[in-house]
Amino acid sequence: MEHILSLDERGRITIPKEIREKINFKKVRIVLENDKLILEPIKDDAVDKYYGIFKAQIKGDIDELIEQGSFEKLKEEIKDKK
Numbered sequence: 326m327e328h329i330l331s332l333d334e335r336g337r338i339t340i341p342k343e344i345r346e347k348i349n350f351k352k353v354r355i356v357l358e359n360d361k362l363i364l365e366p367i368k369d370d371a372v373d374k375y376y377g378i379f380k381a382q383i384k385g386d387i388d389e390l391i392e393q394g395s396f397e398k399l400k401e402e403i404k405d406k407k
Contacts, residue, residue: 326343328344352367353365353366353367354367
């Protein structure tokens with residue numbers, strides 16, 4: 326199976342639906358090997374576990390937002406213990 330894909334102004338590509346359905350993964354690794362780009366599906370339980378739980382559009386890195394939320398919760402717990 327072969328497809329010609331275009332990069333948008335931000336350097337992104339869209340993987341065709343028929344390929345996304347076959348790989349059935351939410352995360353891929355990109356490898357530059359000589360002059361070739363290789364996309365490898367990654368099974369990431371964290372991605373699968375949390376995929377789609379947010380109803381609103383979230384801007385920013387979800388990992389950073391989760392860490393920030395954890396930090397805020399830790400600060401609250403420390404404050405409550407005083």
